[in-house]
Amino acid sequence: MYSSDASLYRVPPRVVVTPREAGELPAVLGVCREAGVPLTMRGGGTSIAGNAVGPGVVVDVSRHLNRVLEIDPEAGTALVEPGIVQARLHREAAVHGLRFGPDPSTRTRATLGGMIGNNACGSRALGYGRTSDNVLGLDVVAGSGERLRLGDMPGAGVQSGALERLRGLVGEHLALVRTEFGRFGRQVSGYSLEHLLPENGFDVARALVGSEGTLALTLAARIRMVREPACRLLAVLGYGSMAEAADAVPAILPFGPVACEGLDSRITGVVRERRGPDAVPPLPRGSGWMLVELAGTEIGALRATAQRVVKESGCVDSMFVEDMALGDALWRIREDGSGLVARTPGGEQAHAGWEDSAVPPERLGEYLRELEALLVGYDLFGVPYGHFGDGCIHVRIDFPFGRDGADGTRVFRSFLNEAATLAARHGGTMSGEHGDGRARSELLPHMYSAEALALCSAVKDVFDPDDLLNPGIIVRPAAVDADLRPAQAVPLKRGLGLAFRDDRGDLSRAVHRCTGVGKCRADNTAAGGVMCPSYLATSEEKDSTRGRARVLQEVVNGKLGPDGWKSEALHDVLDLCLSCKGCASDCPTGIDMASYKAEALHRRYRRRLRPRSHYALGWLPRWTRLAAKAPAAIKIMNVAMRARALKPLVAWGAGIDRRRTLPAFAPVTFRRWFASRTSAQGRNGDVVLFVDSFTDAFSPDVGKATVKVLEHAGYRVSVTERPVCCGITWISTGQLDGARAQAGRTVRALLPHVRRGAKVVGMEPSCTGVLRSDAEELLGGADAAAAREVAAATRTLAELLAETPGWTPPDLSGVAGIAQPHCHHHAVMGWTKDAALLKEAGADVGRLGNCCGLAGNFGVEKGHHDVSVAVAEQQLLPAVRKAAENDVVLADGFSCRTQLRELSGRDGEHLAQLLARHLPESEG
Helix, strand or coil, X not given: CCCCCCCCECCCCCEEECCCCCCHHHHHHHHHHHHCCCEEEEXXXXXXXXXXXXXXXXXXXXXXXXXXXXXXXXXXXXXXXXXXXXXXXXXXXXXXXXXXXXXXCCCCCCEHHHHHHHCCCECCHHHHCCHHHXXXXXXXXXXXXXXXXXXXXXXXXXXXXXXXXXXXXXXXXXXXXXXXXXXXXXCCCCCCHHHHCHHHCCCHHHHHCCCXXXXXXXXXXXXXXXXXXXXXXXXXXXXXXXXXXXXXHHHHHHHCCCEEEEEEHHHHHHHHHHHCHHHCCCCCCCCEEEEEEEEEXXXXXXXXXXXXXXXXXXXXXXXXXXXXXXXXXXXXXXXXXXXXXXXXXXXXXXXXXXXXXXCCHHHHHHHHHHHHHHHHHCCCCECCEEEHHHCEEECCECCCCCCCCCCHHHHHHHHHHXXXXXXXXXXXXXCCCCCCHHHHHHHHHHCCCHHHHHHHHHHHHXXXXXXXXXXXXXXXXXXXXXXXXXXXXXXCEXXXXXXXXXXXXXXXXXXXXXXXXXXXXXXXXXXXXXXXXXXXXXXXXXXXXXXXXXXXXXXXXXXXXCCHHXXXXXXXXXXXXXXXXXXXXXXXXXXXXXXXXXHHHHHHHCCCCCCHHHHHXXXXXXXXXXXXXXXXXXXXXXXXXXXXXXXXXXHHHHCECCCCCCCCCCCCCHHHHHHCCXXXXXXXXXXXXECCHHHHHCXXXXXXXXXXXXXXXXXXXXXXXXXXXXXXXXXXXXXXXXXXXXXXXXXHHHHHHHXXXXXXXXXXXXXXXXXXXXXXXXXXXHHHHHHHHHHHHEECXXXXXXXXXXCCCCCCCCCEEEECCCHHHHHHHCCHHHHHHHHHHCXXXXXXXXXXXXXXXXXXXXXXXXXXXXXXXXXXXXXXXXXXXXXXXXXXCHHXXXXXXXXXXXXXXXXXXXXXCCCCHHHC
C-alpha cells in the first residue's frame, strides 16, 4: 500500500511507521541514522512525482500527527502538526472566519506537511500565494539529527552550526542565486534558495518549503491564515481553444483575480459521459474556457471589474456566476481533472510524469501550442488544463506502457527530455507546484546550470550529510524511468467472473485505473459523496479504495505469488469493503471496488467451501422464495429467529453477529397481494414492476405504495409471471456463477415486456443498479445484448415520474426531514431526479452523504458490526438525532431502513410511501 503514491513509481519500503506524537520523529531518524537506512516522509500520499515513496522507512504522519495545536484569530496564524489535512484545518478555523490560502485540488486529503514538502499552490495562488509565502515558522529536525526552530517558533534564533554553514555557502554564491533561482512565481523545481538572500532576510523556514523532505523532517509549522472574502464572483470566459484562452492571460492579470484556471471540452466531455449530461453546468460558447475568480468586499465592484475583464479578454462568449453552488460545480470539474483525464477517449491509461510544468504567463499560449505539437509528434494524447494565471499546465499522457510492440519506457524517457528542453526554452520550470520527485529530478540540468545544481548538492550536505532523507530526489537523482509501476503491469484477461467491458476484459487494466489521487481518503460526505465509508470510520490506509487497489495491483502483477487471490493480505484489505459502489461514481478514475471485490471472492472461493454467511445471506432470495411457498410456516420462522434461546445458534449458523436481528418475513408477500387485485388501465402505457426479494418478502408495503403511485401517474402495472432475482446477494458474496444464472433468468423474463414497450421500474436501489449495470457485466453473447435492452428501459420511480407527461407530484409542502440515498442509487442511477421531484413537490428534505453502514450483508456478518455502526455514526445517526420527531427519514434501500430501525429506533420511508400517503384518497 505504501510502495506507491499518486505517481508512476513503485518502491516497496522495508518499514512503515505511523508515529503517535511528534517526539517520535527524531527517534525514528536516530534509528535510521544508526542503521544507515533511508527515511521518506509521507502525508496523504497524493504526490504525483514520486516524492513520497522510498526503499527504507516510510513515515506516515497522517494517521496520528494531525492536530491543530493553536489558532490565533487576532494574529491570523495557526500552529499545526504535519499530518493535518487542509480541509480539516479549514473546518476548525472556520469558526474564526479563517482558512489557509493555497488550495490545491487535493486539499480534502492533502496534509500540510505534504504541502510544505512540495510547496503546493493550487487554484488561488494568484490571490494568496504559494505555501512558501504562507509559512511563518518551522520546527524541524535536520537529517544530521540537529533540531532547528526557525522563524516564528518558540526557541528560534539559537546559534546553529548548520545554519552558519548555510549562510556562508549562500554568501559565496549570491550572484548565482540571484540569477537562477526564484525567477518567476511558479519556479518550484530544485531548492528555493532565493529565500536565503540577504535582501530576503535569510529565511530558512521558507527555503525549506519545497525541499520534498530531503533536508529535514517537519514536526510542526506556524502558518499564515487568511479571511474569507465577503463576496466572490466567477467569470467564465469562452474561447475557440485552450491556447487562445492562454493567450488572454496577460490581459486578465492586471485586474487582480484570485484564480485564473483553464480547461477545455475534452474534460467536460468526460464528465458528461461518466456522470451524465446534468453533471456539467451550462457554459459559454467555445471549446476552451477560463474560470476567473474575483473576490472583494462589495459585489457591485466585482461585477464592474468582471465586465472590464470580459472586454479586455478577447473571449467569444462569457457568463458570470454569483451562485457559489453553481461555481462549486464548475470548480469540482477542474479539481477532479487529474482523475477525469486518467483515461483517453480510446480507453488507454493516461499517466502523470510531465504533470505540472510552468512558464512565465506571457509565454503560456506559445508554450501550450508547442507542447501539444510535441505530443502529436510522439503520437501521444493528453488533455492540458491548469493554473493559467500562473503559467502552470497539468497534463496526463498515454505513454504506451505495456502496449504490444511499444517500448513505453523508452518513449517516456525521450518525451520527458524533449518536454524539459521545451519548458526551459520558454524560461520555465519542470515543476510548477508538485515538486520534482522521481519524475523530474533527473531533468533539472535542462533548467539549471552545473554550478546551480552543485550549490543545491552542497545545501543538501549541510542538512543531510549522510543522504538518508528521501535520497534520489533533487540531488543525486534517480533515473526518471527507474521503478515505473505501469511498466510492471501484467494483462489479466477475463476467464472467470465479470466482463470488465470498460477495460477490454482485462482485470489488470481495471485495478490499475487507480492512480492514487486519494479522493477516497477525503470526507466528501457533506457534499453527498459516499466514498469511502470504511476509511472514514477507521482512518486506515488499508480500508481506503486506494489501499485496496494497490494490493489488488500486486495480486494481478504476481507480486504476492501464485496464491495471491487467497492471500491474507488481500483478505485484510477487502474484508471491510462495504461493496457500497460509491467509488464507481465518486472516484475520478472510475474505480469500482465492489466489482473487484466480487471478482476476488469468486476467485478465492470458487469450487471451495465458503463462509457460512455466503450461504445464509448470499442465498437469501432463495430462502425467501421457499418461505413464500409455505406461508403457514412464516410465523413459526419469525418466532424462531427472535427466540433468545435460539439466537446464538441461528447467528452461528448464518455467520452473523449476535447483536444483529434478522428481518421478519411479512405475513403476505407482495406478489401474493398483487395477484389478488385487478390492475388499472393506463393512459401512459405499461410498466413492469421488478419485484425484488426484499420488497416481496420483507417490505410489501413499499411495493403496494409504488403500485398506487404508478397507477395515479397513468400506468398499467404488471409483474413477471414467475419470481425473479437480480443476483445482488450472489454478487456481493462473490458467487458470480450463481449471480450469472439469476441475472440471466431475470433478463429473459423482463425482455418480452421491454420489447412490447414497457418500462421496468425497480423499487430496491441495489437491484435496480444490477439491472442498469452489473447484469451486462455478468452475461455474455445474446444475453448481454438483452441486458443492455433491459438496462435502457429500467428506471427508478423518480426517473419514470420525471418523464411522465402531465404528471405532477402531490403537495409535500408540509414535509420536512432527511434523506439517506442508497449507495447504489447514488453510484449507478444518481439521486438528482429524486431531489428534483421532492423540491418540485415542496418538501424540505436534506440529503445525507456516506453509507448507512449496513450495506446489504456487510453489516450483518460477524466481525463487521463495530465498523458498520461507526459508518452510521458519520452522517446518518447524528442527523437522525437532530431531526424532529415528525420529520420524515427517506430511505429507499431495505438495508438502510433496517440499519435505521436497529440503531435509532426510527422507521425509514421509501419515496413511494411518502408520495402514496399524500395522494388524494379518491385517486388512490
